[in-house]
Amino acid sequence: MSHIYERVALIGLGLIAGSMGLAMRRAGLVGEIVGTARTAETRDVAVGLGLCDRVTETNAEAVQGADLVVLCVPVGVMGAIAAEIAPHLAPGCTVTDVGSVKRAVIEAVGPHLPEGVHFIPAHPLAGTEHSGPNSGFADLFRNRWSLLVPQEGTDEAAVARLRALWEGMGANVDVMDADHHDLVLAVTSHTPHLIAYTMVGVADDLRRVTDSEVIKYSAAGFRDFTRIAASDPTMWRDVFLTNREATLEILGRFTEELFALQRAIRKGDGDHLFDYFTRTRAIRRSIIEAGQDTDAPDFGRSGDRTKT
Numbered sequence: 001m002s003h004i005y006e007r008v009a010l011i012g013l014g015l016i017a018g019s020m021g022l023a024m025r026r027a028g029l030v031g032e033i034v035g036t037a038r039t040a041e042t043r044d045v046a047v048g049l050g051l052c053d054r055v056t057e058t059n060a061e062a063v064q065g066a067d068l069v070v071l072c073v074p075v076g077v078m079g080a081i082a083a084e085i086a087p088h089l090a091p092g093c094t095v096t097d098v099g100s101v102k103r104a105v106i107e108a109v110g111p112h113l114p115e116g117v118h119f120i121p122a123h124p125l126a127g128t129e130h131s132g133p134n135s136g137f138a139d140l141f142r143n144r145w146s147l148l149v150p151q152e153g154t155d156e157a158a159v160a161r162l163r164a165l166w167e168g169m170g171a172n173v174d175v176m177d178a179d180h181h182d183l184v185l186a187v188t189s190h191t192p193h194l195i196a197y198t199m200v201g202v203a204d205d206l207r208r209v210t211d212s213e214v215i216k217y218s219a220a221g222f223r224d225f226t227r228i229a230a231s232d233p234t235m236w237r238d239v240f241l242t243n244r245e246a247t248l249e250i251l252g253r254f255t256e257e258l259f260a261l262q263r264a265i266r267k268g269d270g271d272h273l274f275d276y277f278t279r280t281r282a283i284r285r286s287i288i289e290a291g292q293d294t295d296a297p298d299f300g301r302s303g304d305r306t307k308t
């Protein structure tokens with residue numbers, strides 16, 4: 001099989017880049033994989049684990065001669081890195097990213113890229129609460145969605161090529177508008193993370209229940225909050241700073257619903273609570289029917305490593 005890209009540059013070598021490196025290599029999708037990261041330690045681990053074929057010390061060196069460049073760093077630093085690599089990009093190459101927010105990345109990265117370079121933002125909806133080069137695994141993207149967010153006028157062949165890469169790594173691919181992406185993700189990922197952070201913070205602050213009681217008696221619901229709230233602080237700080245409007249909109253709606261439920265509890269309105277919980281149960285059922293989560297008790301904890 002011929003390669004989809006001959007040389008891929010991974011900028012950042014954490015969970016997502018590492019998983020991409022392993023998945024691309026396993027499926028024989030690309031020729032050479034060159035990687036780079038901020039610290040020498042991460043670069044050494046990445047080579048040791050075979051996440052890439054070779055590493056470079058600088059971002060500029062990594063992109064030289066690459067026909068695909070993937071920005072796999074926190075959203076807040078993508079603009080600066082784009083400015084740094086722009087003069088070194090090969091003519092006709094594709095630059096993509098895996099950032100969790102799309103409008104802000106387009107605005108930060110797009111203006112730096114020269115004519116003739118295809119810029120196709122992307123976001124794999126797959127991850128875990130672990131980060132760093134040791135956390136990657138080749139199956140991360142299997143049966144997960146990867147969203148491509150091409151701008152108007154982007155070369156269709158370049159988009160098809162990137163789609164083929166994601167499909168080759170096991171992902172399902174959809175194309176989406178940037179603003180709609182940011183709103184959807186505010187609902188499905190960003191606001192839920194904020195709620196998890198809050199709940200874990202509340203438990204930590206509540207002096208009448210000790211930390212050891214929280215840990216010892218943590219029920220399944222709370223344990224899931226703690227798992228989500230263990231996610232990388234840099235990544236999530238950047239997500240909220242860059243997807244501010246959509247997150248605030250959804251948070252506003254969340255607060256209204258929370259107040260309605262609070263009122264139902266105070267008034268003893270069991271019908272309201274029952275109807276509400278019946279509706280939410282149906283949503284859970286449709287997620288399982290769509291194959292996006294497991295129906296195993298306790299989320300099949302022993303087998304399933306992925307979360308959305």
Ligand code: NAP
Nearest residue numbers: 012013014015016037038039042073075099100127131132
């Ligand atoms: P990660 O495991 O924390 O890895 C981040 C990588 O970026 C590391 O190699 C780090 O290098 C490098 N880096 C950090 N700051 C940098 C800087 N200022 N300059 C250069 N390199 C820098 O992160 P990740 O989970 O793979 O996330 C990467 C991107 O994917 C983020 O934009 C995130 O929004 C997106 N994403 C994440 C998930 C998820 O669940 N984790 C899911 C989908 C998309 P060092 O190790 O040397 O510091």
